[in-house]
Amino acid sequence: MSAARLYARGITKAFSGTRALDDVGLEVRPGTIHAVLGENGAGKSTLMQILAGALRPDSGELMLDGVAYAPRDPAAARRAGVAIVYQELSVCPDLTVAENVLLGVEPRRFGFVDRGRRDARARRALEKLGRESRLPLDAPVRELSSAERQLVEIARALSHEQPKLLILDEPTSSLGSDDTQQLFTALAALKETGLSIVYISHFLEEVRRIADDYSVLRDGKSVASGEMAQSTNDELLLAMAGRGLETGQRRERRAGEVLLSLENLAGEKLPKAASLELRRGEVVGLSGLVGSGRTELVRAVFGLDPVRRGAVRVRAHVGPRSPVERWAEGVGMLSEDRKGEGLALSFPISHNTTLTALSRLRRRGLVSLAQERRESERLIQRLRVRCRDADQPVSELSGGNQQKVALMRLLFHDADVLLLDEPTRGIDVRSRAEIHSLIDELSARGKAVLVVSSYLPELLSLCDRIAVMHRGRLGDFRPSAEWTEHTLLREAAGA
Numbered sequence: 001m002s003a004a005r006l007y008a009r010g011i012t013k014a015f016s017g018t019r020a021l022d023d024v025g026l027e028v029r030p031g032t033i034h035a036v037l038g039e040n041g042a043g044k045s046t047l048m049q050i051l052a053g054a055l056r057p058d059s060g061e062l063m064l065d066g067v068a069y070a071p072r073d074p075a076a077a078r079r080a081g082v083a084i085v086y087q088e089l090s091v092c093p094d095l096t097v098a099e100n101v102l103l104g105v106e107p108r109r110f111g112f113v114d115r116g117r118r119d120a121r122a123r124r125a126l127e128k129l130g131r132e133s134r135l136p137l138d139a140p141v142r143e144l145s146s147a148e149r150q151l152v153e154i155a156r157a158l159s160h161e162q163p164k165l166l167i168l169d170e171p172t173s174s175l176g177s178d179d180t181q182q183l184f185t186a187l188a189a190l191k192e193t194g195l196s197i198v199y200i201s202h203f204l205e206e207v208r209r210i211a212d213d214y215s216v217l218r219d220g221k222s223v224a225s226g227e228m229a230q231s232t233n234d235e236l237l238l239a240m241a242g243r244g245l246e247t248g249q250r251r252e253r254r255a256g257e258v259l260l261s262l263e264n265l266a267g268e269k270l271p272k273a274a275s276l277e278l279r280r281g282e283v284v285g286l287s288g289l290v291g292s293g294r295t296e297l298v299r300a301v302f303g304l305d306p307v308r309r310g311a312v313r314v315r316a317h318v319g320p321r322s323p324v325e326r327w328a329e330g331v332g333m334l335s336e337d338r339k340g341e342g343l344a345l346s347f348p349i350s351h352n353t354t355l356t357a358l359s360r361l362r363r364r365g366l367v368s369l370a371q372e373r374r375e376s377e378r379l380i381q382r383l384r385v386r387c388r389d390a391d392q393p394v395s396e397l398s399g400g401n402q403q404k405v406a407l408m409r410l411l412f413h414d415a416d417v418l419l420l421d422e423p424t425r426g427i428d429v430r431s432r433a434e435i436h437s438l439i440d441e442l443s444a445r446g447k448a449v450l451v452v453s454s455y456l457p458e459l460l461s462l463c464d465r466i467a468v469m470h471r472g473r474l475g476d477f478r479p480s481a482e483w484t485e486h487t488l489l490r491e492a493a494g495a
């Protein structure tokens with residue numbers, strides 16, 4: 001038998017109507033970082049859930065260190081040494097770091113949590129992440145940055161047994177580049193201890209920096225694998241998509257009248273006195289660290305958070321302040337938290353698409369469900385959403401495809417002002433390029449677009465002007481051509 005840490009062969013898994021995995025193989029070497037790549041809906045998370053005992057395969061076999069491995073549930077997988085950090089964060093904000101790390105497995109004495117032993121175990125788990133990531137054990141997780149929360153999740157995964165395999169499903173999709181660096185330092189330290197890591201990400205630049213090996217899934221099938229150093233990005237993209245990436249030409253933009261203006265807008269805590277003007281036909285970007293106040297700015301404009309001072313004007317008048325009224329006056333928002341506030345997960349794709357603009361479907365007072373289905377199906381095609389049909393509940397879609405449904409709603413609503421907070425979070429490389437050309441097309445049609453993104457290449461290629469937010473203060477807007485990734489980062493750090 002091979003010396004693989006994890007060996008998978010012939011893994012197949014079907015959900016009603018969808019074949020998520022079809023005869024998939026995977027071989028992870030000891031002490032290496034193995035990237036699992038593939039487009040949205042390719043089957044990556046499904047495979048990981050099988051490795052972690054959260055799903056059972058219909059057929060196929062797994063081996064861990066040469067021994068047959070068939071976990072019945074996540075607890076059995078953990079006992080065998082397989083730990084996972086899921087695509088969506090699951091820390092409890094009101095509990096402390098130590099409580100979160102050992103959630104559900106606190107050491108007890110006479111029926112009570114043994115705090116001394118709990119803290120010692122939590123500290124050991126955090127120490128595995130390297131010296132720079134020491135976190136205060138008794139701080140509530142609410143007070144941590146997203147990177148630190150991510151580290152708490154990983155520490156939790158590492159706390160249980162002597163782990164052999166750590167699975168990270170898109171750990172950096174909500175991190176800025178500084179936080180990503182902190183995570184990578186920790187992963188390098190873990191690898192040194194002989195741990196194997198399976199790493200999922202849509203950022204090829206990142207994957208290239210840390211992964212030793214890769215495997216590519218396409219439509220639930222294994223299509224390529226090998227050593228990272230022996231492959232080019234073009235080869236990987238070709239394997240993922242089955243064809244090359246076509247890059248569109250950016251259209252010429254002409255800015256029209258001001259559709260949205262902010263004058264010294266201040267929220268509860270953030271932002272502090274932000275001013276900007278957004279014109280018809282423009283794409284404007286907000287850069288800055290995670291937590292600098294970009295999301296708060298967008299939320300205040302949209303009426304999700306209270307405005308303490310200053311004014312928001314839509315088409316020159318100071319209007320109403322609730323999200324429902326914002327939608328009604330043609331302002332649409334894509335939240336960075338698609339689960340918490342964008343989507344109704346148990347509802348079908350079609351209802352999620354039309355939720356904010358039902359009046360467009362009304363004829364003589366009745367909502368036309370046939371039309372709802374038609375329009376949804378058209379947008380499913382347009383954005384290449386991988387699903388059964390428009391009736392499928394959003395909860396059954398992969399992470400990236402859920403994000404596409406959130407975008408479908410904005411397109412259906414046909415808002416004039418689009419507030420996009422991390423529009424391509426969790427979206428694969430090809431779809432990201434397609435969404436960029438879609439945003440370009442919308443601006444050419446006279447929409448005004450505000451983009452918040454932690455992915456700097458996205459801001460630089462998409463926007464006409466960019467400003468950086470630092471601790472709630474918005475810097476000057478400058479043409480994108482005058483910025484580089486380096487200068488954006490420097491200003492974000494307050495230098």
Ligand SMILES: Nc1ncnc2c1ncn2[C@@H]1O[C@H](COP(=O)(O)OP(=O)(O)OP(=O)(O)O)[C@@H](O)[C@H]1O
Binds near residue numbers: 018087396401
């Ligand atoms: N519970 C479920 N019921 C029905 N279909 C499902 C279910 N879970 C996953 N699927 C389907 O299985 C396929 C693979 O999904 P999976 O989440 O593994 O994709 P992924 O590669 O992780 O994508 P992403 O990059 O978007 O996270 C998708 O078509 C998805 O809709």
Ligand SMILES: [Mg+2]
Binds near residue numbers: 400
């Ligand atoms: Mg996934």
